[in-house]
Each structure stands twice: as C-alpha cells, then as structure tokens.
Amino acid sequence: MDSVAELIAEVLADLGVGHAFGVVGSGNFQITNGLRTRGVGFVAARHEGGAASMADGYARLSGRPAVLSVHQGCGLTNAITGIGEAAKSRTPLIVLAADTAGSAVRSNFRIDQDALAVSVGAVAERVHSAASAVADVTRAYRTAVEGRRTVVLSLPLDVQAQPAPPYQRLSDPAQPEPLPSVPPFPVRPAQEAVAALAALLASAQRPVFVAGRGARSAGLEISSLAARSGALLATSAVANGLFRHDEFDLGISGGFSTPLTADLIEGADLIVGWGCALNMWTMRHGSLIGEDAVVVQVDDDHSALGAHRPISLGVLGDCAATARDVSEALPTTKPGYRTSTVSQKLAQSRWWNDTPTPDLSSDTRIDPRVLSAALDDLLPTERMVSIDSGNFMGYPAAYLRVPDEKGFCFTQAFQSVGLGLASGLGAALAQPSRLAVVATGDGGFLMGISELETAVRLGIPLVVVIYDDAAYGAEVHHFGPDADLGAVTFPDTDLAAMATGFGAKGVTVRSLDDLAEVKDWLSTPQGVLVIDAKIADDGGAWWLAEAFRGH
Known part of the structure; x- marks a missing residue:
C-alpha cells in the first residue's frame, strides 16, 4: 500500500x-x-x-x-x-x-x-x-x-495522498487487534421491566404485537412470545413480511391495513411495539389504539421510548433478548386473541387481495387494485419488492405479498419521490435468488430514469411497474379539483418506449389482457421489463386520506 x-x-x-x-x-x-x-x-x-x-x-x-x-x-x-x-x-x-x-x-x-x-x-x-x-x-x-x-x-x-503506515490484516495471527472486532452483547432489559411486561401480557385478553425496523432480526423470538401470550402479530411497513407464515399475522399496521386487520388492532386491550416508533403512519394518527388500550414500547434506544405518543410502559432492551426473557417470565400459555373465530376471519380476508373493492377501470386505464392483484398472481412467490414514494405506493405494498422481511424494501423515511428504482437495484443485488420488482409512479420513474441504464448494464432480471397517472398524484388529490393543477399534471407519456430506448423491454398495460406480454416475459425472466401501467383515477388512495388527515 x-x-x-x-x-x-x-x-x-x-x-x-x-x-x-x-x-x-x-x-x-x-x-x-x-x-x-x-x-x-x-x-x-x-x-x-x-x-x-x-x-x-x-x-x-x-x-x-x-x-x-x-x-x-x-x-x-x-x-x-x-x-x-x-x-x-x-x-x-x-x-x-x-x-x-x-x-x-x-x-x-x-x-x-x-x-x-x-x-x-x-x-x-x-x-x-x-x-x-x-x-x-x-x-x-x-x-x-x-x-x-x-x-x-x-x-x-x-x-x-500521505504514505500509508504499516498495517496487519485482522486475519494475521500477529495482529494485536487494538480495537475489539467482537460486537457488544445485546442490551438486556431490567428484571423489573420484564416482570412488568409479563404481568401486562398475563392479564391482557386481546394483545397485539407491532414489530418495526428494530425487530427485523427478532422475528422468531417475538413470534414465540406471541404464541405463548395469545397475541396477534403485525408490523410497520418497513418490517413487512416478518410474520408472513404465522396463522395470526395481520400484515402491515396503519394506512395499509385492511378493514378487518384495522378492526382487530383497534380491538386490542394491549399493544406492544417492538423496535417500532408507533408513529402516525403505523397507528393512523392514534386511531388504531383503543380508548382503554395499554401501550408498551420495547427498544434498545432510550430516546425512542415514548417519542411519538404516550406509553404506559417503556422497556429498554434488545427486542430478541426482551422477548425471550418475558416468555420465560410468563406463568402459563393462554389463547388470548388467538381464537378460532379470528383465525377463520383472517383466512378469508387478511389481505386486500381478498377484500372486495369497486373496479374503476375504463377502456383506456386499469384500476390500480385490479392491476396489483393480477401482478401478485403472476409474479413468482420468491420475490423482492421495492417501493418508491407517491400516491400509488399503497397498492404494491398491500397487494404484492412478499415471502419474508428480506423481500421488502420501503424507502419512506424521508418521503422523497424518485428513490425506488435505485434502491430496488441495491436490494436486488442483496437478494440475487429472488426476482426483483420495483414499484414506482411515473413522476418517480422519470426522476430516477438515469439508473435504468445501470439496471440494463447489470443484466439482472428486474421488473419495473410504473403506476402511471400522468401526474404527481398525491398533490392532485390533496389539493383537489378546485385548485389549479397545471403544475402537477402532465401529458400522457409513452414510458414503455423510453424504456425500450434504454435497452429494456417496455410494455404498456391498459387492461388485464395487456398482461399477456408480462406473463410471457416471466416464463423466462431476462433483462429488465418495464410495465407502463396506465392507471385509473382512484380519487385519492385510501392510505393518502390517512396520511393527510390532520395536516
């Protein structure tokens, strides 16, 4: 060197x-x-x-x-x-x-x-x-x-540019390792906190666990505690898929929840957030928390406890370690919220795919819910879904089911439009055994279109689904038809042709029949497929009404 x-x-x-x-x-x-x-x-x-x-x-x-x-x-x-x-x-x-x-x-x-x-x-x-x-x-x-x-x-x-001093690799037996290479042990919760949470779970009749980003590596421990305490399981959007194979998985808590899962969360008498902020998005501005519900938060960052809403108990500790300790402290296993009735209801309408909605499709535009449900059926189970920001984003988040938490990339902390294609490329490289799917709006796609060349150059199979409403849809629906929307609406653009110019395969979809080309491509995925889906006006997505409520 x-x-x-x-x-x-x-x-x-x-x-x-x-x-x-x-x-x-x-x-x-x-x-x-x-x-x-x-x-x-x-x-x-x-x-x-x-x-x-x-x-x-x-x-x-x-x-x-x-x-x-x-x-x-x-x-x-x-x-x-x-x-x-x-x-x-x-x-x-x-x-x-x-x-x-x-x-x-x-x-x-x-x-x-x-x-x-x-x-x-x-x-x-x-x-x-x-x-x-x-x-x-x-x-x-x-x-x-x-x-x-x-x-x-x-x-x-x-x-x-300075000359490098001598350096010994960590693998060199002579390396003195001046800084420890072993990571610190997880933060263990205090015994008093474990006892307090165990007591709340023992007395709760309808507990619900909501796991967030900080709990993505603690799925097994939290699932085990949920089964022992009778709790239903939900996640924030960023932890989507963490409990996908659990009978009592509610999916995403918040604006993307189905009517059934929202009702079940609202009915909880105890809500425990695991590595989860329990913010306005995950709790629908607090409307998912019942009037008499006790709220607990578990996090290894002291500043996160109670940061977004009042809590009855804050437990400072690693999620996995806390779940194990609380499970051992529980006196007995109880059914709690895990009844046969709840199981049957979830089996019938856990997902938006199973929830009847009106079809807004026209001769030239497809309902985004119809599109998303059809894509969920067509795409392979082993998929990785990355979602950009925009009015459209609830549709792929709610309809495109993922196999686990490693199958979902949701870049919404900064709420910036235009990050989806690039973040999806990075996520695709992290999960090469799965088909990468990027969902974006027409505005976000055009913002990040330079990286379409990167995707083509990398040569990895990739599906890009553009929910194309020829507008910045969130602004259109937020400000309403009485406002001057000339700055946020655009002429219909042939995005499939643009994609073809970059070396991808472009397909325009205006109806379910147009998905035949998508089905053919999926039979032997190769290169980049860009689906320019001309979607019908939804009047403002259901999640968008939640997002703007109170703003």
Missing part, C-alpha cells in the same frame, strides 16, 4: 463491508479502485443520488454494511437525499466522501461536509491523518454496524 487511500480500502475490506456503489471522480478514484482490487463489489451508478439509494437498499436487505463512494463537494451534495433517507432509516451505511485539503480554502469544491451530514441525521466522521487512519475507519465502521447509523467519513485529499 502506497497511500492512505489504499489503506482505507484495505481496512474496510478487512472489516467485511458489503457492496460499494458510487460515481467516480478524481477525489475518490484511488480509494474506489482500492476497494475493487480487494474484492469489494462495485456498481458505477449514473448519478450519486442513485448510488446512495442503491447502497441503502443493499444494506437493508443484505445484513452487511454498504459503501457509497463520492467525489468531494458536489458529489456529496448530489447524494444527500439518498443519504438522508438512509440516515433517517438507521441504515448501516458508510459514505466515503472525498474532501478538500485543509489548506485549499478557495477550492470550488469546499463545503462544510460534516455539517451537511449532520443536518440530514448522519454521523460525521473524518480520517484525520495517516497515523490515525486505521482507528478512524474502524470507528466509522463500528458506528455504522453496531450503532445502526449512516456515517459520512470525509477523506481530505492531502491525507489520502
């Missing part, structure tokens, strides 16, 4: 980072090549914003930290929306951001990178010198992985 840039790449590869994504410029050329030569996979995106979302999607579904590599200044600012989404989602992501030299006070690239990172919720770190480089990089890695944070690691050009 001749330089600190190569040393940084060596340390990250040694620590075990997953895939890297980025757009290469002069400031990050050497470090990116350093990662590539050390076996870290790299995808060259067409825009730093796309690269950031790819890294976010990969880290969410792979179980390994991803790397984003960007040029100093403008490279970082181009990526900042994707970095903000990752940071707000607590995605373990390391951003390698080249930075101007300390003496380059007049550089056009000079910005306050640390302040920019902190402003969107990321952690700002920096490689300060050749002597501290190993410790600086290791600290950033541990913060990302053990703290579940997005870390922007600034790499000044003058420091990158």
Whole structure:
C-alpha cells in the first residue's frame, strides 16, 4: 500500500463491508479502485443520488454494511437525499466522501461536509491523518454496524495522498487487534421491566404485537412470545413480511391495513411495539389504539421510548433478548386473541387481495387494485419488492405479498419521490435468488430514469411497474379539483418506449389482457421489463386520506 487511500480500502475490506456503489471522480478514484482490487463489489451508478439509494437498499436487505463512494463537494451534495433517507432509516451505511485539503480554502469544491451530514441525521466522521487512519475507519465502521447509523467519513485529499503506515490484516495471527472486532452483547432489559411486561401480557385478553425496523432480526423470538401470550402479530411497513407464515399475522399496521386487520388492532386491550416508533403512519394518527388500550414500547434506544405518543410502559432492551426473557417470565400459555373465530376471519380476508373493492377501470386505464392483484398472481412467490414514494405506493405494498422481511424494501423515511428504482437495484443485488420488482409512479420513474441504464448494464432480471397517472398524484388529490393543477399534471407519456430506448423491454398495460406480454416475459425472466401501467383515477388512495388527515 502506497497511500492512505489504499489503506482505507484495505481496512474496510478487512472489516467485511458489503457492496460499494458510487460515481467516480478524481477525489475518490484511488480509494474506489482500492476497494475493487480487494474484492469489494462495485456498481458505477449514473448519478450519486442513485448510488446512495442503491447502497441503502443493499444494506437493508443484505445484513452487511454498504459503501457509497463520492467525489468531494458536489458529489456529496448530489447524494444527500439518498443519504438522508438512509440516515433517517438507521441504515448501516458508510459514505466515503472525498474532501478538500485543509489548506485549499478557495477550492470550488469546499463545503462544510460534516455539517451537511449532520443536518440530514448522519454521523460525521473524518480520517484525520495517516497515523490515525486505521482507528478512524474502524470507528466509522463500528458506528455504522453496531450503532445502526449512516456515517459520512470525509477523506481530505492531502491525507489520502500521505504514505500509508504499516498495517496487519485482522486475519494475521500477529495482529494485536487494538480495537475489539467482537460486537457488544445485546442490551438486556431490567428484571423489573420484564416482570412488568409479563404481568401486562398475563392479564391482557386481546394483545397485539407491532414489530418495526428494530425487530427485523427478532422475528422468531417475538413470534414465540406471541404464541405463548395469545397475541396477534403485525408490523410497520418497513418490517413487512416478518410474520408472513404465522396463522395470526395481520400484515402491515396503519394506512395499509385492511378493514378487518384495522378492526382487530383497534380491538386490542394491549399493544406492544417492538423496535417500532408507533408513529402516525403505523397507528393512523392514534386511531388504531383503543380508548382503554395499554401501550408498551420495547427498544434498545432510550430516546425512542415514548417519542411519538404516550406509553404506559417503556422497556429498554434488545427486542430478541426482551422477548425471550418475558416468555420465560410468563406463568402459563393462554389463547388470548388467538381464537378460532379470528383465525377463520383472517383466512378469508387478511389481505386486500381478498377484500372486495369497486373496479374503476375504463377502456383506456386499469384500476390500480385490479392491476396489483393480477401482478401478485403472476409474479413468482420468491420475490423482492421495492417501493418508491407517491400516491400509488399503497397498492404494491398491500397487494404484492412478499415471502419474508428480506423481500421488502420501503424507502419512506424521508418521503422523497424518485428513490425506488435505485434502491430496488441495491436490494436486488442483496437478494440475487429472488426476482426483483420495483414499484414506482411515473413522476418517480422519470426522476430516477438515469439508473435504468445501470439496471440494463447489470443484466439482472428486474421488473419495473410504473403506476402511471400522468401526474404527481398525491398533490392532485390533496389539493383537489378546485385548485389549479397545471403544475402537477402532465401529458400522457409513452414510458414503455423510453424504456425500450434504454435497452429494456417496455410494455404498456391498459387492461388485464395487456398482461399477456408480462406473463410471457416471466416464463423466462431476462433483462429488465418495464410495465407502463396506465392507471385509473382512484380519487385519492385510501392510505393518502390517512396520511393527510390532520395536516
């Protein structure tokens, strides 16, 4: 290793980072090549914003930290929306951001990178010198992985160019390991908290568990406790699929809930949030919490407890460890909410696919619910669904069922339109054995269309479903027909032809009959299929009314 840039790449590869994504410029050329030569996979995106979302999607579904590599200044600012989404989602992501030299006070690239990172919720770190480089990089890695944070690691050009000091790989028997490589043990809850939660479960008649992002690795433990305590199981949107094979899975709690599952959650006398914020989206502004329901929250972050609503009990602890301890503390197993009547109802209408709705299809446009239900039947069971933001997003979230929590990527923490295609690409690389499906609106698709070339270039099978209403639908329905909507409505555009120009297969769908081409493609998936689905006006999606209520 001749330089600190190569040393940084060596340390990250040694620590075990997953895939890297980025757009290469002069400031990050050497470090990116350093990662590539050390076996870290790299995808060259067409825009730093796309690269950031790819890294976010990969880290969410792979179980390994991803790397984003960007040029100093403008490279970082181009990526900042994707970095903000990752940071707000607590995605373990390391951003390698080249930075101007300390003496380059007049550089056009000079910005306050640390302040920019902190402003969107990321952690700002920096490689300060050749002597501290190993410790600086290791600290950033541990913060990302053990703290579940997005870390922007600034790499000044003058420091990158310094000669690298000697370094021994962690696998070298002579390596003294100055920083422990073993992660800390999970946070165990206090005995008093375990006893209090066990007592509440023992007395509850209709408990409901709602698991969120922080519980995605604790599904088995929470399921076991639910069976012992008689609790029904639900998730926030980002943890969709966690309990998919459980008889008493309610699916997503919140705006995407079916009428039946919403009623069951509203009927709970005890709601326990596991690694879940219980925010306005998951609890429909609190309307899913019964008047007399007791609310408990379990989280390993003290600041998360009670952050969005009053709670009766806050348990500070790792979700899996807490579930195990509470299960052992329960005196007996009880049926609770898990009755034969509830089981029968769920078997009949657990999903929106089984819930009758009016068909709004016309001669030229297809009802988005009809489209989504048909796609759910056509697509293989082993799928990975990534969803962009927009008025449409409830349809794929509610209708396209996924096999487990590793089959769903939902980038909504920043509520930014246009991240879906790129995050879906990253997620696809994390789950290569599953068919990747990206659901997006026409606005979001056009915002991120540059990465369609990346998808075609990668050559992986990918389905892109565009819910095309020729508008920014959320704004159309929010402001209503009496407003001047000229700024948020557009002429009908042939998006299938655009996709064909990028090298994908484009299909326009206006009715169920048009899905025949989709069925043919799915028989032997190859390359990228873009479905331009011309959807009927839904008058404002059911979830959208919930989202805007009270705003």
